[in-house]
Amino acid sequence: MAAPKIPVALNPVPGFCVKTRSTNDTVVHATASDVSQATHQVTGTPNLIPVPQGLKVFVNIAWDANVPPTPQASEDAIQNAMKGLDIDESDPNGWFVPLVLSDARQERDKGQCYSSHFRPALVFDAIFNPSIKSRTLRDPDFKSFVIELACQRIEAQTTIVLSRQIGTPNIASKGKPQPRQILVPASLYPAGHPNYSAPTKLIQEIASRPASQLTPTSILKQPQPSTNAVSRVPSWSWKEEDSELLVVIHVPMLTHAVIPHSTLDIESQRILFCAPSLYSLDINLGASDAELTATFSQTDSAMQAVTLKRKRHLDVDNAKAEWRVADKTLILHA
Numbered sequence: 001m002a003a004p005k006i007p008v009a010l011n012p013v014p015g016f017c018v019k020t021r022s023t024n025d026t027v028v029h030a031t032a033s034d035v036s037q038a039t040h041q042v043t044g045t046p047n048l049i050p051v052p053q054g055l056k057v058f059v060n061i062a063w064d065a066n067v068p069p070t071p072q073a074s075e076d077a078i079q080n081a082m083k084g085l086d087i088d089e090s091d092p093n094g095w096f097v098p099l100v101l102s103d104a105r106q107e108r109d110k111g112q113c114y115s116s117h118f119r120p121a122l123v124f125d126a127i128f129n130p131s132i133k134s135r136t137l138r139d140p141d142f143k144s145f146v147i148e149l150a151c152q153r154i155e156a157q158t159t160i161v162l163s164r165q166i167g168t169p170n171i172a173s174k175g176k177p178q179p180r181q182i183l184v185p186a187s188l189y190p191a192g193h194p195n196y197s198a199p200t201k202l203i204q205e206i207a208s209r210p211a212s213q214l215t216p217t218s219i220l221k222q223p224q225p226s227t228n229a230v231s232r233v234p235s236w237s238w239k240e241e242d243s244e245l246l247v248v249i250h251v252p253m254l255t256h257a258v259i260p261h262s263t264l265d266i267e268s269q270r271i272l273f274c275a276p277s278l279y280s281l282d283i284n285l286g287a288s289d290a291e292l293t294a295t296f297s298q299t300d301s302a303m304q305a306v307t308l309k310r311k312r313h314l315d316v317d318n319a320k321a322e323w324r325v326a327d328k329t330l331i332l333h334a
Contacts, residue, residue: 005183005268005316010100012062012127014173015136018147018166022055026159028104028122029310047310049104049122051160056109056121058174059150063130068098068188070132082145097146100127100182101153107175125177126150159288183268183313231280234273235299238308245311247271247332253278254323254330264321266334268313273330285309 027048073095081095102125109121128146136143151162236249254262258275265272269285283305287295292305314334321332 006186007181008066008184009179009181010064010066010127011179012060012064012125012177013130014177015061015063015128015133017169017171017173018059018061018150019169019174020057020059020151020166021163022051022053022057022122023161023163024051024159025053026051028158028160030104030106049106051122057154057160057162058107058121058123058169059147059154060123060125060173060175060177061136061146061150062125062127062173062177063133064100064127065130066184067100067127067129068184069129069190070097071095071190082141097132097149098129098188099149099153101125101150101157102127102178102180104158105175105178121174123174124150124154125173126153127177156288157286159290183316185267231274231276231278233296233299234279234281236281236283236301237304238311240311245308245314245334247283247308247334249273249279249281249330249332250328251275251279251323251330252328254328259323264330264332266314266316266319266332268316269309271314271332283308285314 027050030047030049077095081097105123106120107123109119126149132142132146136146147166151164154160155162234250236247238245238247240246254275258278262275263273271281271283273279273281282295284292284295285305285308289306289309292309293302296302296305316334319332319334321330323330
């Protein structure tokens, strides 16, 4: 089960800026404001920005109180996280630093001039809760940890590989950090916070229908211990109908006996499905294109994952699912 996502408006305040470079040639997804400019640079892909090797990448470390704070933890737990140990944002008892990362955008870099025009640099906003601000400013090791978190998140959400030769320009930010609205798991906020909510069931049971129609059933149950049989990754695809995204998972071996022990979990950028001993599917739309392609390279779903990632976040609050026995498919409406 997962907590519902709630819309939160961010107006980040600049903290400090760091500078690095891309170590590979790639492309990144552009913000809406950059789509028009990117259209002229990459013909046929209006939402991509080219990133040549050596391009300057600026990371604005910014603050906003609407980003969830870090959970309470001992100093030992914090030190373990700084050393790369026991970092798991899905563990409610673990310690981690919530981070909201913007899409890439372009800014002019005064230090680069080619053919009498400025070459754009790439900029990301990495937004944290200001509760860690004072420690970031007074503790050099913790500041390095925060910068590394931002770099790792950029690499996880794009195909950029960043240099770890970090510069610190004497500016609060490269350009102005952009306001945005995001979906945040309500359970990341501490108890008592107005935005807090305990994890709830997201996908409800669909009412029974005549046998001649689709045969939906509850697909969000507590998992049972699995056997030694190996689960396979099912093939899947997606389509859009009347502004609704339909994810179609092909499950020819699914039976009425297995359904009560199967689980389906949906987040804004992730779908997890497990039918014990039969199927195991993890569609992580927050992963890079390369990771998605590698994950589904053995099925026909690699391109489906990349195109779904480009579409939009999944509608968690209104999601529902049904098992179409005759078609041997599981349909997620999101």
